[in-house]
Amino acid sequence: MPEITFQTGEGVTRIFAAPDETLLAAARKANVAIDAPCSGNGVCGKCRVCILSGETKAPAPKHLTKEEFEQGWRLACETTAQTDCVVDVPDIASAYRSRMKTADLSSGEELELFRSVGAALAEAGLGVDSGVSVIEVKMDEPVAGDGLPDNERLARAVQDALGIEDEPEIPLFCMVKLPALMRESGYRVKCVVRENGGRADILDVLPPDDDTPPAGLAVDIGTTTVAAVLCDLRDGGILAKASSGNGQIRYGADVINRIVEQGRPGGVARLQDAVIRETLIPVIEAVCAGSGVPAQRIYRVSLAGNTTMEHLLLGVCAEYLRTEPYVPAFFAAAPLDPAEIGVRLAPDCVMTLAPNIGSYVGGDITSGALASMIWDSDGPDMLIDLGTNGEIVFGGREFLMSCACSAGPAFEGGDISCGMRATDGAIEKASIDPESMEPIFGVIGDTAPVGVCGSGIIDVIAGLFECGIINGKGRFVRDGRRVVRDEFGAGYVLAFEDESGTGRRLILNETDIDSFIRAKGAVFSAIMTLISSLGFAASDLNRISVAGGIGSGINIANAIKIGMLPDLPLDRYRYIGNSSLTGMWAHLVSRPAAEKLAEISSAMTYIELSTEPGYMDAFVAACFLPHTDGSLFPSVQGGAK
Amino acid sequence: MSFEPKLRAYTAPVFSVEVGSGERKLTLGGESVQPLCFFDKPDQPAPLIGVEVSDVGFEAEGLPELAAFYEGADTLAARAVKAASLPGASFVCLHFEGADPAGANKSVEDCVAEAKEAVAACPLPVVIAGCKNIEKDTALFTALAEALTGENLLFLSAREEDYKAMGAAVALAYGHKLGAESAVDINLAKQLNVVLTQLGVPSASIVMNLGAAAAGYGFEYVASTLDRVRSAALEQQDGMLRMPVVTIVSAEAWSVKEALVSEEDMPEWGPREQRGIQMEAVTAAACLASGSDAVILRHPVSVEKTAAFIAALM
Numbered sequence: 030m031p032e033i034t035f036q037t038g039e040g041v042t043r044i045f046a047a048p049d050e051t052l053l054a055a056a057r058k059a060n061v062a063i064d065a066p067c068s069g070n071g072v073c074g075k076c077r078v079c080i081l082s083g084e085t086k087a088p089a090p091k092h093l094t095k096e097e098f099e100q101g102w103r104l105a106c107e108t109t110a111q112t113d114c115v116v117d118v119p120d121i122a123s124a125y126r127s128r129m130k131t132a133d134l135s136s137g138e139e140l141e142l143f144r145s146v147g148a149a150l151a152e153a154g155l156g157v158d159s160g161v162s163v164i165e166v167k168m169d170e171p172v173a174g175d176g177l178p179d180n181e182r183l184a185r186a187v188q189d190a191l192g193i194e195d196e197p198e199i200p201l202f203c204m205v206k207l208p209a210l211m212r213e214s215g216y217r218v219k220c221v222v223r224e225n226g227g228r229a230d231i232l233d234v235l236p237p238d239d240d241t242p243p244a245g246l247a248v249d250i251g252t253t254t255v256a257a258v259l260c261d262l263r264d265g266g267i268l269a270k271a272s273s274g275n276g277q278i279r280y281g282a283d284v285i286n287r288i289v290e291q292g293r294p295g296g297v298a299r300l301q302d303a304v305i306r307e308t309l310i311p312v313i314e315a316v317c318a319g320s321g322v323p324a325q326r327i328y329r330v331s332l333a334g335n336t337t338m339e340h341l342l343l344g345v346c347a348e349y350l351r352t353e354p355y356v357p358a359f360f361a362a363a364p365l366d367p368a369e370i371g372v373r374l375a376p377d378c379v380m381t382l383a384p385n386i387g388s389y390v391g392g393d394i395t396s397g398a399l400a401s402m403i404w405d406s407d408g409p410d411m412l413i414d415l416g417t418n419g420e421i422v423f424g425g426r427e428f429l430m431s432c433a434c435s436a437g438p439a440f441e442g443g444d445i446s447c448g449m450r451a452t453d454g455a456i457e458k459a460s461i462d463p464e465s466m467e468p469i470f471g472v473i474g475d476t477a478p479v480g481v482c483g484s485g486i487i488d489v490i491a492g493l494f495e496c497g498i499i500n501g502k503g504r505f506v507r508d509g510r511r512v513v514r515d516e517f518g519a520g521y522v523l524a525f526e527d528e529s530g531t532g533r534r535l536i537l538n539e540t541d542i543d544s545f546i547r548a549k550g551a552v553f554s555a556i557m558t559l560i561s562s563l564g565f566a567a568s569d570l571n572r573i574s575v576a577g578g579i580g581s582g583i584n585i586a587n588a589i590k591i592g593m594l595p596d597l598p599l600d601r602y603r604y605i606g607n608s609s610l611t612g613m614w615a616h617l618v619s620r621p622a623a624e625k626l627a628e629i630s631s632a633m634t635y636i637e638l639s640t641e642p643g644y645m646d647a648f649v650a651a652c653f654l655p656h657t658d659g660s661l662f663p664s665v666q667g668g669a670k
Numbered sequence: 671m672s673f674e675p676k677l678r679a680y681t682a683p684v685f686s687v688e689v690g691s692g693e694r695k696l697t698l699g700g701e702s703v704q705p706l707c708f709f710d711k712p713d714q715p716a717p718l719i720g721v722e723v724s725d726v727g728f729e730a731e732g733l734p735e736l737a738a739f740y741e742g743a744d745t746l747a748a749r750a751v752k753a754a755s756l757p758g759a760s761f762v763c764l765h766f767e768g769a770d771p772a773g774a775n776k777s778v779e780d781c782v783a784e785a786k787e788a789v790a791a792c793p794l795p796v797v798i799a800g801c802k803n804i805e806k807d808t809a810l811f812t813a814l815a816e817a818l819t820g821e822n823l824l825f826l827s828a829r830e831e832d833y834k835a836m837g838a839a840v841a842l843a844y845g846h847k848l849g850a851e852s853a854v855d856i857n858l859a860k861q862l863n864v865v866l867t868q869l870g871v872p873s874a875s876i877v878m879n880l881g882a883a884a885a886g887y888g889f890e891y892v893a894s895t896l897d898r899v900r901s902a903a904l905e906q907q908d909g910m911l912r913m914p915v916v917t918i919v920s921a922e923a924w925s926v927k928e929a930l931v932s933e934e935d936m937p938e939w940g941p942r943e944q945r946g947i948q949m950e951a952v953t954a955a956a957c958l959a960s961g962s963d964a965v966i967l968r969h970p971v972s973v974e975k976t977a978a979f980i981a982a983l984m
Contacts, residue, residue, distance in 0.1 A: 500865050502830060649857040657857045657864070 031083070031110040035061045037118045046110055052078060052085075053105040056118070057279075063118055065279050069106035073282070074446055076105040083114030091517055092446065130452045131315050132270035140267055142606040143258070143614055146400050147265060153405045155621040160224045161232070161243055161262035161328065166190050168216040179207040187220055187229065194227045202376040203234045210234060221328065232328045232377060244268060244322045246313065246374070247613035249393060250334030250342055251275060252284055252417035253441040254450055255308045256610050259316040262329060265618035269319035274450055276307030277341070282438040283417055284337040284389075288351045291341060301344040305371050309342075313372070327374040330367055331617040333383035333609045335391030335418060336360075343370060343382075355388040361630075383613065383626060387635040389433040394420045395630040396612030399622060401574040401605060404429065404629050411556070411570055413594070414608065415440045415483065415577035419552040422633070423559050425571075429633040430563065434555035439548040440483040440577060445541045447523065449480030454530050456485035456523065458584070461492030466509040468492070468523060477530035481523060481537065484583045486545055489537055491587035493521060494654045501654045503542035549593035550651035556595060557651075558644050562636060567595035567661075576608035589665065592655030596662045679703050679711035680904040684963065685912045687877050689761065689824045689847055690795030696760055698824075698877060698963050699914025705900060705961045706983050716980055718760035718964040719954075719973055720797055721753035722920045725776070725784055726768040732932055732942045739970045747788040754794040756970055758977025763797040763826075763918075763966045764788055769810050770801035778810050782817045789821055797824040797966070799918065808835045815844040826918065827851030827879040830858070833866055841871045849916060851879040854891050856898050856911070863910045876913045884926045885953045896960035917957045920968035923950035943969075951975040 033055050035042045044059040046052075053076055056063045065076040074092025080101040087108040090098040105116075132139045147157065166186040171177065177185070180199040188196050199207070210218055214237050221233040221243045232243065242261040249256045256272035277300050280290040291300045317324050332342070336357050340347040343365075345358045361384035367374055383392025394414060398404060401412040401422070408425020419436035422429060442448030442455070449455050456478045458471030468489070472478050481489065493499045498507045498521065505512055505519035513520050513536065520538030529535045560567055573594070575583060585602045588594045594602070605611070615622040638644045655662040683702035690696055696718060703710040706717075725746050730737035743749040746764060753762045766781050768774040789796050798814055800807035811825050812835070827849035828836035841848045850866055852859040859880055866876055880896060883889050896915065903912040923929060929946035931939065939945060950972040954965040958980065967973050 500868060502861060502865055504834075504865075506834065506869075646857065649855060653857070653861045653864075657860050659864075 032113045033059075033110050034113075034115045035059060035118055036081070036115065037061060048111075049109055051106055052103070052108045052110065052114075052116060055110075056105060061118060062279055063105050065106060065281075071104060071107050073444055074104060077102050077119065078105045078108075079103075079117040079119065080108075081115040081117050084111040085109065085114060086111055130272050131319050132272070134267060134270065139270060143265075143267055143611055146402075146605075146611045146615060147618075149402050149405075150615055150619060150622055153402070155615070155619050155625055157265040157618045158620055159245065159262045159265070159329070159618045160620055161221065161245075162224070163219055163221050163235075163243055163263065164190050165217065165219050165237055168211070168218075170216050179211055180204050182216075183207065183211070183218065183220070183231075183234070187222060187231065191222065191224065191229055193224070193229055197222070197229045197231050199231055199234075200377050203231060206234055210236060223328075230377075233326070233375060241322055241326050242266075242268065244320070244327045245329040245331070245617040246316070246327050247610060247617045248309065248312075248330065248332040249396075249607055249610040249613060250304065250309070250332065250338040251393070251441075251609075252287070252335065252338060253278065253282070253438050253443055255304070255312055256607055257309075257312045257316055258610060258614055259320050259322060259327070260614060260618060262618060265614070267614075268322060269316040271312050271315035271319065272452075273308055273312050273315075275338075276303035278443075279303075282443045283435065284335065285351060285435075287341065288337060288347050291346070292348050297341070297344055297346055300341045301370070304338070304342055310372060313374075324373065325375050328378055329617055330372075330374065330378060330380040331383070331613040331623075332380060333392040333396040333613050335393050335416075336385040336388050337391070339382055339385060339392055350388045357385065357388050360385045381616070381623075383609075383616065384630040386431065386630050386633050387433070387637075389418060390420055390431045390633075390635050392630075393609035394422060394431060394433075395626060395633065396610075396616065397576050397608035398422050398429065398431075398612070398629050398633065399615060399626045400608040400612035401576065403574070404625070404632075406572065408571060409560075409565060409569055410572045410574070411560075412574045412576060412608065413552065413556065415552065415575065415583075417441060417443070419548075419555060421552075421555055421559055423563075429629065430559060430636055431633050432555055432559050432636040432638050434551040434638055436548040436551045437544060439486070439545045442480065442482045442486075444544045445481070445486060445537070447480050447535045447537060447541070448486065449482055451482040451484070454479035455482035456480070456489070457482055459485050459488035459492060461489070461496050461498070463496045466496060466498060466507070466511055468511075470523075477528065478524050478535060479530035480535065483577070486537070486541075487587050487591065487593065488584055489521070489523065490542060490545060490654075491584075491590040493542075494591060499542065499654070503539060503546050503654065505539065546591075546652050546654065549588075549591060550648055550653075553593055553595075553651040553656070554644060554647035555638055558638060558641050558647055559636060561643075562641065567597065570595065570597060570601065573597070573602050574605045574608070575602060576605050582606075589662070590655060592651065592653070592662055592665070596655075596664050675709070677710045678707065682904070682907040682912070684900075684903055684914055685873055687824075687847055687874055687914055689797070689822060691820060691822045694793065694795045696795050698916065701963070702904065704904070705896075705959055708984055716984055717958050717962060719758055719976055719980075720761040720763045720916075720964055720966040721756055721759045721970075721973055722763045722765050722799070722918075722966050722968045723749040723753050724765045724767050725781065726774060733946070733969075735943055735971060736969055745787065746784045747791040750788040750792040750796070754792050756973050758973050758980075759794060760964070761795045761797055762788075762792050763799055765799040766810060767801050769806050770803055771806055772803070773801070778806075778813045781810055782813050785814055786817055789818055789823070795823075796821070797826060797916075799826045799966075804829070804832050808832050808839075811836055812839040815840045815846050818846075819844045822846060824849060824877060824916070826877075826916065828862075828866065830862055830865075833862060834869060837866050837869045837871045841866075841875045842869070847875050847877060849877045849879040850913070852881060854881040854883070854895050856895055856902070859895075859899060860902075860908070860910045863913065867910070873909065873913060878911075878913045878915045879918065880915055882917045882919060882922045882953070882957060884922045884929075884949055885956050887922075887926055889953070889956060893956065893960040896957065896962060900961035914963035915961060916964045916966065917962040918966045919950060919954045919957060920966055923953045923972075924968060947971045947975070951979075955979055 046055040453474035518539040520536040684699040686700035
C-alpha cells in the first residue's frame with residue numbers, strides 16, 4: 030500500500046492509498062483540498078498536482094502540455110500512486126477559498142443596484158421598514174422605596190418610550206449585561222428594539238455612547254459563489270459587501286455532483302462544513318472587517334440559495350432531490366438561530382431562509398423575482414438568472430411561471446479551462462479586432478489577466494464568431510498568430526506567457542467553447558420553451574431582467590449575437606446583478622417586502638422542462654451560433670436564412 | 671357526388687442534385703410532394719435505388735443467392751458492372767470498407783486504382799462511400815476526388831469532424847457532390863449544411879445522409895427526422911434543409927441479428943438470406959415512405975422488391 034505525502038501551503042499530510050485509488054480520492058480522505066469542479070471525471074483539468082518523488086500511473090495528458098507532464102504535473106483524478114509518493118498541491122488548488130472579494134463601495138456602482146431596487150420597492154409600497162430601531166432610554170436611579178429590579182426597570186422604560194401595550198421581555202444575555210451597564214452609564218442605555226405590532230423585542234442593550242449600527246446580513250448561497258451584504262437595519266444602508274467561491278466546489282461543480290457527494294459516508298457534514306466554516310464564516314468576517322461592525326451586532330440574517338444549497342447549509346439530506354419523484358425535505362424552513370448551524374452572531378439572532386418552490390427552483394429565484402419587480406408589472410416580463418443552474422421566471426402581475434435549466438458552471442467560469450469567477454485578474458470585457466485578430470480586454474482590478482469570467486467569455490466567443498475565427502459549431506476556421514492547434518483541437522490564445530498574470534498561456538479551446546455553447550443553448554431553449562408553453566412569442570416580452578454574478582455586467586448585444594438571449598431591442602433588457610442578494614436585502618430591511626416574498630413563492634408555477642416534449646429538440650437547435658434557425662436572429666449577420 | 675381529393679403540392683421543391691457525367695447521369699431530389707404522394711402532382715421524380723458493392727468482395731457464407739449473383743466477379747469493377755445490370759438500379763455505390771485502418775487497411779493508392787477501373791467500367795453513375803475512419807476517409811476522398819475529376823461523383827459522407835477538408839477538396843477543388851452525414855437529428859443536419867454552405871459549397875452540391883436504423887431498431891427516430899426534414903423543406907421552405915436525402919440502408923439492415931444469425935443457430939427463423947432480404951426491403955420501404963430520395967441496398971432481391979414497390983405506387 031503506497032503512502033502518499035501531500036505538501037500544501039498549510040503543511041504536510043500523509044495517507045496510505047489503495048493501489049487503484051486516485052490521488053484525488055486519497056486527498057479527499059485525508060481532507061487535503063484539491064480543486065476538482067468536475068468531481069474527478071478528468072474533464073476540467075483543474076486538479077493538477079506535481080509529483081515530486083515516487084512512481085505514478087496516469088493516462089496521456091489531455092489537459093497538460095508535454096513539458097508539464099515531463100516536469101511531473103498530473104491530474105489528481107486520473108493518477109494513481111504505484112510507490113510511495115510526495116505530491117505537491119499547488120496554491121491555486123486552494124484558490125477557490127482565498128478568492129475572497131470585498132466589494133469597493135466607494136464608486137457607488139455596487140450600491141446603485143440596491144438603491145434602484147429599494148426605490149422600485151418603495152414606489153410599490155414596500156419601502157424600508159424592518160421595525161428595528163435604536164432608542165436611548167433614561168431611567169430613574171433606584172432609591173429606597175423604588176426597588177424595581179433592573180430588567181423590569183428597563184422594560185418599563187422601553188414600553189413608555191415606544192408607547193406599546195405590553196412590557197417587552199428582556200432576554201438572558203441582556204440581563205447579564207444590565208447590572209454593570211446601568212450603573213456605569215447612570216441609568217442611560219441604548220436599546221436595539223424590533224417593533225412587531227403592539228409588541229417589541231429587545232435585541233440588545235448597549236452603552237449610550239455606542240454608535241455601531243444595528244446590522245443585518247443578506248446572503249446568497251450560490252452553487253459556485255457565496256455573496257453577502259451587511260446593512261444597517263434602521264435605514265437599509267449598505268455597510269459592506271463580500272463574496273467568495275463556495276468551498277463545496279471541490280466536491281463537484283453542480284448540484285447533482287454535490288448531492289452525489291453528500292450521499293457518501295459523512296458527506297452531509299462535510300458539505301455543510303465546506304459551505305459554513307470554509308465559506309460563509311470567512312465572508313461574514315470580511316463584511317465585519319470591512320464595516321467595523323462586530324459579528325455579535327448582526328441581529329437578523331436573510332439567506333437565499335437554490336433548494337440543494339439550502340438543504341446542505343442546514344445539514345439536511347438532499348438525496349431525494351435527485352431521485353423520482355424529486356421531493357425535497359422542505360420548501361420553507363422555519364426561522365432558526367444561526368448558532369445551531371455553527372454561525373455565531375448576536376445571541377438572539379434569527380436567520381430566515383427564502384422559500385423554495387421546487388426541487389430545482391429555489392429561494393434564490395423567489396428572492397430574485399422579488400427584486401426584479403416582475404410581480405408588479407403588466408408584463409409579460411422575464412427574469413433570467415444566469416448561474417450554475419439557469420433559472421427563468423416569466424409573467425407579471427397576473428401570473429408567474431418558472432423553470433430551471435442545467436446550464437452548468439460555465440457562466441461563473443467553471444468547466445472552462447481558463448475560467449474563473451469574477452474576481453481580480455478575470456477578463457470581464459473583451460473585443461477582438463477583425464483584421465489582426467488581436468484582443469482588447471477589460472480586466473477586473475486592472476491587472477494582467479489570469480483567467481476569464483462569464484461576461485468575458487460571452488464577449489470573446491461573440492468576437493471570435495463575428496470575426497469568422499470560429500464557425501457556428503464553435504470550430505476554428507481561420508488561422509492566425511493566436512490560433513493554436515494540437516492533437517486535442519484548436520484554441521484561441523487570450524494571453525501568451527508574457528501577457529498573462531500567471532506566466533502560463535491562457536487559451537480558450539474548442540472544448541471550452543463547446544461547454545459554453547451548451548450552456549447558452551440550455552438557457553435559450555428554456556426561455557423559448559417557457560414562453561411558447563403559454564402561447565407567447567419572444568417578441569411579446571416587455572422587459573427582460575438579466576441577473577447573475579457573472580461579472581460587473583454583461584454585454585447584452587454580444588449575448589444576442591451568440592444566440593443566448595432573444596433577438597429583441599436592447600432597451601428591453603437590463604442587467605440587475607445578483608438579484609437573489611438584492612432580494613434578500615429587501616427581505617431583511619422591509620417587512621412588507623418579506624410578506625411579498627411569501628406571496629410570490631406561493632403564487633409561482635413551476636414547469637419541469639425535462640418533461641416538456643419539445644425541450645430536447647429546442648436545446649440541440651440552440652447549440653449553434655447564433656441558432657440553427659437563423660430566422661430567430663434576424664439582426665445577427667450570417668444568422669438570416 | 672364524386673370524391674374530390676385535396677391535392678397537397680408545394681411551390682418550392684426539394685433541390686435537384688445532378689450526379690454523374692456524359693451518358694451516365696441522374697438527378698436526386700426535385701420533388702414537390704410529400705414522400706410517395708405522386709397523386710398530388712403529375713410528373714414527380716421517382717425515388718432511386720443504388721446498389722452497394724464492396725472493395726473487399728461479398729459474403730458467400732449463408733447467402734447463396736448473393737454469392738451466385740456475383741460469382742466470378744472478382745474485382746470491384748466486375749462487381750460494379752454486375753450491380754449495374756440489376757433492373758431497378760439507378761446507381762452503384764462503391765464502398766471502400768477495406769480502407770479501414772482497423773480492417774484490411776488498404777492503401778489510398780490501391781483504392782484509387784480500383785475506383786478508376788470501376789468508374790470506367792460501370793454503366794451507371796457512381797457514388798463513393800468511405801470506411802468511417804475520419805482520417806483515412808479524408809485522405810482517401812481527397813485522392814479519389816482528384817483522380818476522378820470531371821466524373822461528378824457523389825461522396826458519402828462529410829461529417830462534422832471532417833466537413834472542412836471534405837468540402838474543400840471534394841466539392842470546391844474537384845467539383846464533385848458531397849453527402850452531409852449527421853446522426854438522426856434535424857438540427858445537427860441543418861447545422862452541418864449551414865457550415866458547409868458557409869465554406870462556399872453550393873447547396874446544389876450537397877446531399878443529406880441523415881443516418882438510419884434497421885426497421886424495429888429505433889426506426890421511429892429515423893422516420894420522425896426524415897419526416898420533419900421534408901416538412902421543413904416543403905412547408906417552411908427552409909433553404910438549409912431542402913437538399914435531397916440519400917439513405918444507406920444496406921449497412922443497417924445487414925448488421926442486426928435477424929440478418930446475421932445463421933440458420934443452424936435459429937432453425938425456427940428460417941433461412942438467413944431471406945430474413946436479411948426482408949429486413950433490407952422493409953427498412954428501404956420505410957425510409958422511402960418517410961422521405962428518402964434514394965436508398966442504397968446490397969442484395970439483388972431487395973433491389974427487385976424495392977423497385978417493384980416504387981413502381982406500384984407511381
